[in-house]
Amino acid sequence: MAYQRRPVVWDIDYIAPTGKLVAIIGPNGAGKSTLIKAALDLIPRVSGRIKFFGKPYRSVRDRVAYVPQRTSVDWDFPVSALDVAAMGLYRRIGWCRWVTRPYREQALQALDRVGMADYATRQIRQLSGGQQQRVFLARALAQDADLYLMDEPFAGVDAATERAIVSLLQELRAAGKTALVVHHDLQTVSEYFDEVLLLNMRLVAAGRTKDVFTAENLRRTYGGKLSLLDQVGARIAGQ
């Protein structure tokens, strides 16, 4: 299984291993979201190839689940948490068919896996940011994919949601699934992820977290501006 990529952000060659959690790290504007969107054919690529499981994306779409940034949609939309989770099943339901009871049950199970079953009938505007993020994850889970592409699932969520997402990621890994996660919090990278992709318009470094997530690589990614970096670097060096 390979995802060879060379999208609008340039010079990115990376093959993600199966059954691992991969963090995509980089400063604002580094092209993290762009990379994911380009991989999913949402924005045109100038050049480059992306393969999922050795095939083009079109033919294996159903094995890939996308979790967009929470802020990319209007949460005032008149649907409930269950409706959103059920959207993950729409492909399986097919054109012009309504969402019937068995599918609603499945959506409810997906919500249950992220601890949101009690909120199933809530209108999504009445959920907190973390709960909204979990509903998005439930939608991806309902798809029952093999590869999950998550765009900043940890951004602005509460501690309970962060724990829920982490245990979910571990659950996915245990089931042999792969997750590529755009991540912001450098402090938790080594704790949560097996592999890291350091990105700043181009690929800085990629590989196993303990090999690649070094102070030197971080400085090359972020330009050494943040004092936080030094702290994190020191911690890594100390380990």
Add this chain to the structure above:
Amino acid sequence: MIRNLRPNESGSVSALRSCSILLGTLLLFLLCPNALFAAEAPASPSAIVRVLTLQDYNTRVVLLGTSLLGVCGGIVGVFMLLRKRSLIGDVIGHSALPGIAIAFIVTQIISPGTGKNLPILMFGAFVFGLAGAVCVLLIERYSRIRADAALAIVLSLFYGLGTSLLTAITRMPTASAAGLSSFLNGKTASLLAGDVWVFAGASLLLTIVTLALFKELCLLCFDSNYAGASGWPVFWLDALLIGLVAGVTIVGMQTVGLILVVAILIIPAASARFWTDDVRHLTWMAALLGALSAGVGTLVSSMAPRLAAGAVIVLSGTLVFLVSLFGGTQRGLFWKWREHRRRRARIGRHDLLRAMYELIEATQPDIDIPEQRLILARVPQSRILEKRSWSPRRVDQLIRRAIRGELLESHNDGTFSLTPEGAALARRAVRNHRLWELYLITYADVAPSQADYDADQIEHVLGPEMIRELEERLTRQCGTSLPASPHTLDLPGPTI
């Protein structure tokens, strides 16, 4: 006001749009009644009865046609509203005008005298309506011009073109353009039963297509990125939605007219949004409201045959909108206003009682003041005024309300004291407030100077469950059930 009502930009645009349609139509009524009413005497009572009891075959058929149009406009409009493309309907309506004119001219040239062939005119309108919508989308996509400007540019361009072509037609030697202008304002009463069957069929078809693709359209409107990533043809769904809107525009052209056709798309959907938070209910409701306003409008204009039908339909729709705007159970202004007033009153009451308590507390040695002493203590109004940054008027108002609510008692010397209920409520308010402050300081690394401000905002929304949790975690540290204010106290536990 309207921004509060609908937080997203496009929602407020459509609300504004609905308001402006209402105002425009009202103005039309006020300024030129002659344009709307026939010069002849108003309809006789017996004619009104005939219309209302649907005795004429023609009235029945026209009513059926316009109601179906209302249903289909309402349903398609829901998705237009949710896709935040409310004004595309307006663009399509205005852009259709040159299409009609050109279709008329072309048929007139090919075979003189047959220019008013309805299917050909409708085809022209459809093509140009779509062309207008596509222009907007292209400008939006490939230039740096924003959507609002793109809409305005395309709309005025096409409408200008249409108007000049119409003027040219009236000067054509062979043709009479009479009747073409009825496409602008609509003319329900002059509809023929045969035409109406066509419209009814088209409305039904549009409705069925929309409902069949209900799930897909919902997904498109909610999260087009996700829809695209999971393999739905987002571009074609978008194109289909625009096609549906164009369809409604063309069907509505003879009934409400090209200019006002956007109203039968937006007003029912926007009105229904005030009543429900579920897209399925929203759709049924918009369909119902659309049918209702179209039906009422048709009946009224059948009674006064020269009344512009489009205007009447839009007016009755706007009436529905106004009722929803104020009375809608989900986000109607009246309910919002009442809730806001209640919350304001509750917060004011708590703040006043807390100020009283703290003033009394400052004169007492213990942290936990016995109720007896709380009730006996008298506080002059000037002290309350000093304590908080309230205006004298606000303090006056708060005190008056508290006295009316039997929380405070006033005395002849101009001082106030707490009643037993007031004392109990004051204790509770102070306690909530301080628990929250302590919680913020202990757990959230908030500086004590900031905690007071935040606590003022949040203590009123702390539920009993939260209070219990805070109590368990925090009163333990302080030893009393009513912790002292952290502003004066050295806190036990974690330091910042």
